[in-house]
Amino acid sequence: MTVKAIKGAIFHLVDDPAVVGTEAAAAYFPDGLLVLENGHVLACGARADLEPTLPKGTYIVDHSGSLIIPGFIDTHIHFPQLDMIASFGEQLLDWLERYTFPEEAKFKDPAHAEECADFFLDELLRNGTTSALVYGTVHKESADALFKAAFDRGMRIVAGKALMDRNVPEAVRDTAESGDRDSRELIEKWHGKGRLGYAVTPRFAPACSDDQMTRAGKLLAEIPDLLMHTHMSENTGEIDWVKELYPDAKDYLDVYAKFGLLTDRSVFAHCIHLGDDEFQRMAKNGAAISYCPTSNLFLGSGLFDLKKAEAHGVKVGMGTDVGAGTSFSLLQTLNEAYKVCHLKGHKLDPYKSFYLATLGGARALNMGDKVGSFEAGKEADFLVLDLAATPLLKRRLENCTSIDETLFVLSMLGDDRVICHTYIAGACRYSKP
Structure with a gap:
């Protein structure tokens, strides 16, 4: 068993917010943990809840200060x-x-x-x-x-x-x-x-x-x-x-x-x-x-x-x-x-x-059972976003008071420079120079 945990702010959608409403669709953990096993998601949630359950010797990757989202x-x-x-x-x-x-x-x-x-x-x-x-x-x-x-x-x-x-x-x-x-x-x-x-x-x-x-x-x-x-x-x-x-x-x-x-x-x-x-x-x-x-x-x-x-x-x-x-x-x-x-x-x-x-x-693409969110069992494709990728983005995000505002600013001011790391099946395949 190969267990790895990714630490940082975590956001993902578990359903269509236009259908079920935002509260039921969105999951956000300001201090979160994404737990991986053999390239798949084992668990995702608040770090305070999940960290005590980790096997002894679990390798923890610290991306504190970044936002982790599905690929x-x-x-x-x-x-x-x-x-x-x-x-x-x-x-x-x-x-x-x-x-x-x-x-x-x-x-x-x-x-x-x-x-x-x-x-x-x-x-x-x-x-x-x-x-x-x-x-x-x-x-x-x-x-x-x-x-x-x-x-x-x-x-x-x-x-x-x-x-x-x-x-x-x-x-x-x-x-x-x-x-x-x-x-x-x-x-x-x-x-x-x-x-x-x-x-x-x-x-x-x-x-x-x-x-x-x-x-x-x-x-x-x-x-x-x-x-x-x-x-x-x-x-x-x-x-x-x-x-x-x-x-x-x-x-x-x-x-x-x-x-x-x-x-x-x-x-x-x-x-x-x-x-x-x-x-x-x-x-x-x-x-x-x-x-x-x-x-x-x-x-x-x-x-x-x-x-x-x-x-x-x-x-x-x-x-x-x-x-x-x-x-x-x-x-x-x-x-x-x-x-x-x-x-x-x-x-x-x-x-x-x-x-x-x-x-x-x-x-x-009929692969919603495999990728697209951090539900347990899905393949661990995810991104680590740099919230200070540009001076303007950093300045604007420092004034955000909610995750929805942060997401909107990222979608308006963000581009390839925001992508700090890209993980494929739990392995980092790209890191920003």
């Missing part, structure tokens, strides 16, 4: 778009043609994919992201490289090679047959290995033939713990294109549903322009939305209606959507989410913000 969970991010982040001037469809597809074509080269995968995952850890749902390119090599790098780091990563066999340049196009074959080979090699999982990953409906979508739905149905990861209703031009391609479909969501891709394991990025009926069908089928405010603002796509998603009971997690998103930091992403919600006429409570970035994201 961030990014529900939508593209690892091959590292080198085109912050590309100027286009909306979605032109942006894909001008920047994205030429960059993704480079990932046919395994050496390039491996170098990018290492940088990408190190950047996630530096920003406090411990789990993520990740897009590869159409090339099998991209997913191979990412899975290998994630396995080496012990991270809980779900990913897939992109499926797109039409309406894209030849260099980033597969076929229905090759896409299915490559996906199955990657699943056999990586799915369930360590903490890895596979997501069937159609790029979006306009880029996939009926044959490819049919095969994707069949694959999802065959293997009951796969996820499905795609884009939907991000841009009005995209929606008009879908209407042209599928004139008999009721709406954009109906296109995915007809191919068996609307399930309780489906994660749809963006969903900015959904109608009430689409929200209702998503909730009924248990599908999830990745809320990507940074990229939605950067590409001028629109403002996601979080309150409407909540009203219909749809699962929602946060996504950075790098490289349309301009930061790996989920703290900066929460900053943008607050502003988007303000523009939609409501305030994003800081407890809800941190729920979306931790347990909410875990539930959106």
